[in-house]
Amino acid sequence: xxxxxxxxxxxxxxxxxxxxxxxxxxxxxxxxxxxxxxxxxxxxxxxxxxxxxxxxxxxxxxxxxxxxxxxxxxxxxxxxxxxxxxxxxxxxxxxxxxxxxxxxxxxxxxxxxxxxxxxxxxxxxxxxxxxxxxxxxxxxxxxxxxxxxxxx
Amino acid sequence: xxxxxxxxxxxxxxxxxxxxxxxxxxxxxxxxxxxxxxxxxxxxxxxxxxxxxxxxxxxxxxxxxxxxxxxxxxxxxxxxxxxxxxxxxxxxxxxxxxxxxxxxxxxxxxxxxxxxxxxxxxxxxxxxxxxxxxxxxxxxxxxxxxxxxxxx
DNA sequence: AAGTTATCTACAACGTTTGTTGAAAAACAA
DNA sequence: TTGTTTTTCAACAAACGTTGTAGATAACTT
Numbered sequence: 001x002x003x004x005x006x007x008x009x010x011x012x013x014x015x016x017x018x019x020x021x022x023x024x025x026x027x028x029x030x031x032x033x034x035x036x037x038x039x040x041x042x043x044x045x046x047x048x049x050x051x052x053x054x055x056x057x058x059x060x061x062x063x064x065x066x067x068x069x070x071x072x073x074x075x076x077x078x079x080x081x082x083x084x085x086x087x088x089x090x091x092x093x094x095x096x097x098x099x100x101x102x103x104x105x106x107x108x109x110x111x112x113x114x115x116x117x118x119x120x121x122x123x124x125x126x127x128x129x130x131x132x133x134x135x136x137x138x139x140x141x142x143x144x145x146x147x148x149x150x151x152x
Numbered sequence: 153x154x155x156x157x158x159x160x161x162x163x164x165x166x167x168x169x170x171x172x173x174x175x176x177x178x179x180x181x182x183x184x185x186x187x188x189x190x191x192x193x194x195x196x197x198x199x200x201x202x203x204x205x206x207x208x209x210x211x212x213x214x215x216x217x218x219x220x221x222x223x224x225x226x227x228x229x230x231x232x233x234x235x236x237x238x239x240x241x242x243x244x245x246x247x248x249x250x251x252x253x254x255x256x257x258x259x260x261x262x263x264x265x266x267x268x269x270x271x272x273x274x275x276x277x278x279x280x281x282x283x284x285x286x287x288x289x290x291x292x293x294x295x296x297x298x299x300x301x302x303x304x
Numbered sequence: 305a306a307g308t309t310a311t312c313t314a315c316a317a318c319g320t321t322t323g324t325t326g327a328a329a330a331a332c333a334a
Numbered sequence: 335t336t337g338t339t340t341t342t343c344a345a346c347a348a349a350c351g352t353t354g355t356a357g358a359t360a361a362c363t364t
Contacts, residue, residue, distance in 0.1 A: 102273065104271075106265065106266050111262075117257060119254050119256075119287075121254065121286055123282045124248070124283055124284040127281045128278055128279070130265070130273070130277070131276055132274045134273055
């Protein structure tokens with residue numbers, strides 16, 4: 001995601017108006033690595049602007065997604081999550097206990113689909129979700145690596 | 153997923169009662185490869201039992217998921233999808249146009265997470281979602297294989 | 305500074321999923 | 335079979351995250 005200043009310029013140059021609410025949201029997203037939900041963004045923004053509405057947050061997040069400055073994610077936690085990290089190719093770690101999401105910066109360049117297995121699909125992208133327990137949700141066990149079993 | 157007869161037995165042996173509605177749902181799921189939503193299961197079941205309620209469908213699907221006979225999936229199509237194929241390790245192809253979901257039966261043994269990249273997560277499984285266009289939603293282009301770009 | 309246009313807040317509605325209730329049916333025993 | 339107990343059923347309403355609508359408000363242009 002670009003800086004709040006660059007986003008201000010980008011919004012203006014694409015015919016969008018720049019408001020205090022939007023700049024507030026830009027700042028909230030800036031450097032956020034928690035993949036916040038709209039509600040979470042709203043909660044943080046509200047600390048700075050008490051009257052900002054949830055609808056405004058949704059709208060601005062959609063605008064940012066449309067401009068490619070953030071990406072909306074559905075990793076099965078019940079609500080859409082937003083990821084400002086669009087420059088670095090990565091996948092996601094999702095805690096099955098608390099829903100925390102973290103980036104996993106790694107390229108998996110060999111995801112070749114066996115011939116015929118794509119069933120006529122014209123595949124354009126692949127997302128990998130690694131599920132497990134985040135550090136905070138682990139009982140007392142130790143970290144361990146995992147063979148690439150097929151998921152669900 | 154087991155056969156309707158085996159599921160009947162399994163439900164009884166786990167203290168659940170077997171009703172005509174549940175057996176109807178068993179039959180609907182049997183051999184279904186479309187990853188139906190609860191609503192879709194309800195629609196098919198309704199053709200056989202006009203009065204069956206959506207709530208009953210949800211409840212039975214949850215029971216089946218709890219017993220490991222089906223898996224609930226969230227692939228970003230707005231509703232939970234249910235997959236009766238739990239015996240064969242696989243991933244999923246999702247049409248970004250119509251939301252169709254198909255199994256992709258293939259192991260990707262190269263999904264090793266680089267040391268340190270798991271950020272303390274204790275990873276238990278990995279799911280890959282391949283997004284693209286299903287045969288019905290393709291304009292006139294041809295199928296093509298895809299480099300493993302990082303997803304959203 | 306005034307006009308034009310987009311955005312804001314507040315509210316209501318949407319679709320999916322879940323909680324609640326009395327009625328009905330399944331399982332079990334006699 | 336019949337009765338007794340317990341679960342599940344259907345119908346209703348509510349929860350949740352998200353989107354639509356409206357008039358009021360604020361940003362951009364001249």
